[in-house]
Amino acid sequence: MGALIDMLNCRKNSYRVVLSLDQDLSLLDRLAMRLHLSICKPCKRFSKQMATLDLIQQRYCQGEWAGQEQHLRLSEKARQRILSRLQEKPFDD
C-alpha cells in the first residue's frame, strides 16, 4: 500500500522527473514515474516542460544560441509576475 501511495504523490513524482534528467532511475522509480505520468496531467505537463528546459540548457551550453541571448530572457512583466507569486505563496517545506 505504501508504494501505491508513494506512486500517487505528485511531489515525489516531480522529484523523480527532475532526477531522471541527470541520472538513471531505479526500475521501481522509473515504473512509478511512468505510471504517475500516465494518470496525472499536471505532472505530465511538468515533465514535458522540464525536458524542454533541459534541451534549451544543453543547446545554450553548446553555444548554439550565441548572440541570441535577448530571446532567452524573461520579459519584465513575466519577471514581476513570477516574483509577486513567489512572495504570495512561499514554499512551506
Ligand SMILES: [Zn+2]
Ligand atoms: Zn502528479
